[in-house]
Amino acid sequence: MKTRLSNIELKNPVIPASGTYGFGEEFAQVYDLNILGGISFKGTTREARYGNALPRIAECGGYGMINAVGLQNPGVEHVVAHELPRLRELYKGVVIANVSGFSIDDYVFTSQLMDQAPEVDIIEVNISCPNVHNGGMAFGTSPEAAAEVTRAVKAATRKPIYMKLSPNVTDIVSIAKACEEAGADGLCLINTMLGMRIDIRRRQPIIANRYGGYSGPGIFPIALRMVNQVARATSLPIIGCGGISSAEDVVEMMMAGASAVEIGAANLINPTICKDIIEALPDVMAANRIEHLSEIIGVVN
Amino acid sequence: MDLQKMKQTQFTILRNEPLTAEVWRMTLEGDAAAVSGIRPGQFVELQLPGLFLRRPISVCDAYDRLLIIIYKVVGKGTAAMAAMQAGMQLDVLTHLGNGYDLSLAGDHPLLVGGGVGVPPMYMLAKQLREQGKDVNVVLGFNTQSEVFSEEDFRALGCEVSVTTVDGSYGTKGFVTNALPAYSSYYYACGPLPMLRALAKAVSHDGELSMEERMGCGFGACMGCSIQTVNGPKRVCKDGPVFKASELKL
Numbered sequence: 208m209k210t211r212l213s214n215i216e217l218k219n220p221v222i223p224a225s226g227t228y229g230f231g232e233e234f235a236q237v238y239d240l241n242i243l244g245g246i247s248f249k250g251t252t253r254e255a256r257y258g259n260a261l262p263r264i265a266e267c268g269g270y271g272m273i274n275a276v277g278l279q280n281p282g283v284e285h286v287v288a289h290e291l292p293r294l295r296e297l298y299k300g301v302v303i304a305n306v307s308g309f310s311i312d313d314y315v316f317t318s319q320l321m322d323q324a325p326e327v328d329i330i331e332v333n334i335s336c337p338n339v340h341n342g343g344m345a346f347g348t349s350p351e352a353a354a355e356v357t358r359a360v361k362a363a364t365r366k367p368i369y370m371k372l373s374p375n376v377t378d379i380v381s382i383a384k385a386c387e388e389a390g391a392d393g394l395c396l397i398n399t400m401l402g403m404r405i406d407i408r409r410r411q412p413i414i415a416n417r418y419g420g421y422s423g424p425g426i427f428p429i430a431l432r433m434v435n436q437v438a439r440a441t442s443l444p445i446i447g448c449g450g451i452s453s454a455e456d457v458v459e460m461m462m463a464g465a466s467a468v469e470i471g472a473a474n475l476i477n478p479t480i481c482k483d484i485i486e487a488l489p490d491v492m493a494a495n496r497i498e499h500l501s502e503i504i505g506v507v508n
Numbered sequence: 509m510d511l512q513k514m515k516q517t518q519f520t521i522l523r524n525e526p527l528t529a530e531v532w533r534m535t536l537e538g539d540a541a542a543v544s545g546i547r548p549g550q551f552v553e554l555q556l557p558g559l560f561l562r563r564p565i566s567v568c569d570a571y572d573r574l575l576i577i578i579y580k581v582v583g584k585g586t587a588a589m590a591a592m593q594a595g596m597q598l599d600v601l602t603h604l605g606n607g608y609d610l611s612l613a614g615d616h617p618l619l620v621g622g623g624v625g626v627p628p629m630y631m632l633a634k635q636l637r638e639q640g641k642d643v644n645v646v647l648g649f650n651t652q653s654e655v656f657s658e659e660d661f662r663a664l665g666c667e668v669s670v671t672t673v674d675g676s677y678g679t680k681g682f683v684t685n686a687l688p689a690y691s692s693y694y695y696a697c698g699p700l701p702m703l704r705a706l707a708k709a710v711s712h713d714g715e716l717s718m719e720e721r722m723g724c725g726f727g728a729c730m731g732c733s734i735q736t737v738n739g740p741k742r743v744c745k746d747g748p749v750f751k752a753s754e755l756k757l
Contacts, residue, residue, distance in 0.1 A: 424560075
């Protein structure tokens with residue numbers, strides 16, 4: 208079940224996605240985190256953030272959910288000083304630091320602290336958060352801005368830099384290519400899709416922020432398509448993300464071109480989903496005559 | 509407080525019965541380990557067919573292998589619950605949230621429940637009565653036809669007052685119209701305006717159970733974080749019970 212991201216080996220391709228896993232503490236109540244291929248911890252910014260007004264969450268039938276949390280986090284200095292040592296006690300595997308910002312300077316500052324943190328293996332630069340104003344996604348919707356963040360963060364760090372891309376764009380391939388040309392070591396896609404729900408009784412949006420990020424099984428086909436498009440157009444390793452909720456989904460996402468996967472919304476409704484997927488994966492591999500996962504990465508291309 | 513880890517298990521519905529036109533009581537049976545150690549004020553999350561997010565419901569009582577919840581039909585999730593039959597299985601996360609701190613009750617605790625905020629008061633009253641406390645209970649409803657559980661609290665030996673907004677039963681008005689002259693501490697669950705009025709009406713501190721739309725229900729997603737005097741707190745994990753003095757009401 209082994210796979211690789213840049214020069215880093217993962218014991219399996221299953222990584223809980225940032226924003227759905229905190230710093231692992233809650234999930235350590237129900238399973239040993241050390242079975243995971245990696246952990247992408249809660250998106251971190253330069254300053255502490257409370258995030259958006261409530262409600263931040265909306266149901267989307269059986270297909271998923273909308274969130275507009277707005278990057279609530281205690282700030283990078285607190286994360287490095289308090290959360291990462293705690294995470295290390297619970298988890299000895301590959302740690303991915305998800306960082307976000309409101310300026311190039313923010314991204315560089317936060318990434319540098321993560322680069323120096325001994326617990327962090329990969330820095331995942333979130334240029335795709337749809338839930339904060341004047342930040343996040345603003346950097347992920349044009350190739351020029353995405354390249355500028357990539358170049359600035361690469362110049363200030365030594366660890367592998369993975370750019371987390373937004374699906375809320377007309378041409379994700381041009382943004383992926385811009386990140387590759389600017390020196391990114393890998394890509395992670397997709398972040399949530401901008402969505403909305405309305406409370407028809409109150410005639411008001413359910414989410415206080417009006418719009419939020421749609422995630423869950425409903426976005427899986429879109430994520431798969433985008434991963435495939437990007438895999439065909441770049442040679443960077445890809446972490447595939449979006450609506451994955453079974454071992455079959457993992458295999459499908461890897462066949463589309465992902466070297467590893469992130470599991471997001473599914474963690475919130477089934478806290479043992481990552482463990483369940485890791486345990487089911489050998490049988491799904493055997494049933495599909497897969498000896499090593501490396502055989503199937505991008506096999507449809 | 510000694511909090512147990514959350515547990516995800518299957519429960520079987522033993523009974524599902526209406527108490528009023530909109531309020532139902534569901535009795536579930538599961539593993540003793542999935543029930544044991546549930547504290548008053550904690551909640552559970554049910555996985556329901558056709559819905560993505562689990563539905564958080566406060567615990568009314570929990571003992572042996574039984575879990576009792578009382579819920580009001582307010583949307584798709586609770587409507588689906590009301591349609592469920594005895595014998596059906598439900599995937600349930602238990603031991604969620606912090607629960608009320610019984611050690612602060614003093615000699616005359618006051619328990620206040622408003623509408624569908626009444627159920628968590630039952631397990632709390634039961635345990636406080638087992639400790640030999642004199643328990644005052646005030647239950648607030650809109651109108652007589654919505655009143656439930658009054659006799660259950662009397663059977664525990666509590667002093668019970670009921671208020672209705674329209675005066676069709678008990679004291680006319682709100683719970684704050686029927687508060688006892690003396691209480692050592694208070695515990696409450698109900699609509700936010702009720703909690704605000706209560707915290708203003710009582711001179712000493714107490715504990716309030718907050719309600720928010722939740723994502724996960726166990727502290728991972730930050731979907732239900734509120735601002736308190738001690739910074740942001742997750743209603744699902746750091747709460748749902750907070751000291752009134754900690755909240756920005």
